[in-house]
Amino acid sequence: MGSDALSPEVAARERTLDDLRRRMASVPGRGESATGHIPREQPLRRDLLPVPGPLAELLPDGGLPKGAVVAYSGAHSMLSGLLAAVTGDGGHAAVVGLPRLGLLAAAEMGAQLSRLAVIADPGPDPAEVAAVLLDGLDLVVLGLGDLAVPPARCRVLAARARNRGATLVVAGGTWTNPSLRLDTRVTGYRGLGAGRGRLRSVCLDVRVSAKAGPPRHGRIDLCAQAGRTEWLAREAETREVVDLREAVS
Incomplete structure (x- = not known):
């Protein structure tokens, strides 16, 4: 076999990433419905994502800044609430590497599951999957488990989120220099x-x-x-x- 041939694991990962890129290309513009219309008037500034009301009172700007990285620790209930607030307001979101996050709980909080992508098992490099999803979604929740992301890669992914205007919430693991910490x-x-x-x-x-x-x-x-x-x-x-x-x- 030639030296350029991909191992089965690498080939499977590349197929997964290619599939995600195709799916991202079909997602409507951020904040739009499938017909291209804003579902309702947005009460927040365009550079903020909506959050549950009581949490908004604690955040410096009253919402999650678009293009920011938020380091999160604690109960999954808050993550479900963030997903519900964004998808319920017409946005698109994804959950990566959190197979135990309850979709029923998110739905009971008002989440629109048709606007939510779930990648329960992203493989050995969940950060790479999250990087692809940042291209087309408003919010990406990334479960790192016990993984530590190197500082240089944190800076690359933070720059990608900022350039795409997408918010990345990192749950667990180790992340250097986030915009916010939410516990x-x-x-x-x-x-x-x-x-x-x-x-x-x-x-x-x-x-x-x-x-x-x-x-x-x-x-x-x-x-x-x-x-x-x-x-x-x-x-x-x-x-x-x-x-x-x-x-x-």
């Missing part, structure tokens, strides 16, 4: 005790760190109501939260 932690549950036996809400602590200014901190409730999940800022005086350790004891 969430589940702090409690409601509706598990007193014989109710049903989960009515999940409480999240949220921390947002930007390159400039002090970190911002808030608490958000995810409340299940009639098959929908609502995002509510949690008021200090109404924190009827059952700690997980007490709920299962």
Whole structure:
């Protein structure tokens, strides 16, 4: 076999990337529907992606900056909320390398699944798959697991996101010099005790760190109501939260 022949693994990866590029070419322009029309008036500036309301209050600009890289850690619920906000507002998004991310949860938050691509197993180089998706989508959520992306490659991918006007959210792994850091932690549950036996809400602590200014901190409730999940800022005086350790004891 000649030295230029590709191994089966490399050939399969190249076929996958070529298929993704063809699919990206068929995606309508960012923020447009399949007919080329804006679905509704955009309340945010054109350089921001929409986010769940309580999170917008914590972000420096009230939304995710287009062309930015966001390093994320914590509960998958927030990732589902970001996908729901973007696709529900007419945008296109993708999830790479997060096979356990619940699509049902995203749909209950308002996600339009027809505008969401899922690549559960991107192979050994998920960052390369994400780079292709940045060409045609508004938001790409990349699960790195325990992978560490070299600083030089972080700069290349950050420049690609900036040039394409797409936002990259990196979950897990190690990423150098992101535009924002977003961390969430589940702090409690409601509706598990007193014989109710049903989960009515999940409480999240949220921390947002930007390159400039002090970190911002808030608490958000995810409340299940009639098959929908609502995002509510949690008021200090109404924190009827059952700690997980007490709920299962």
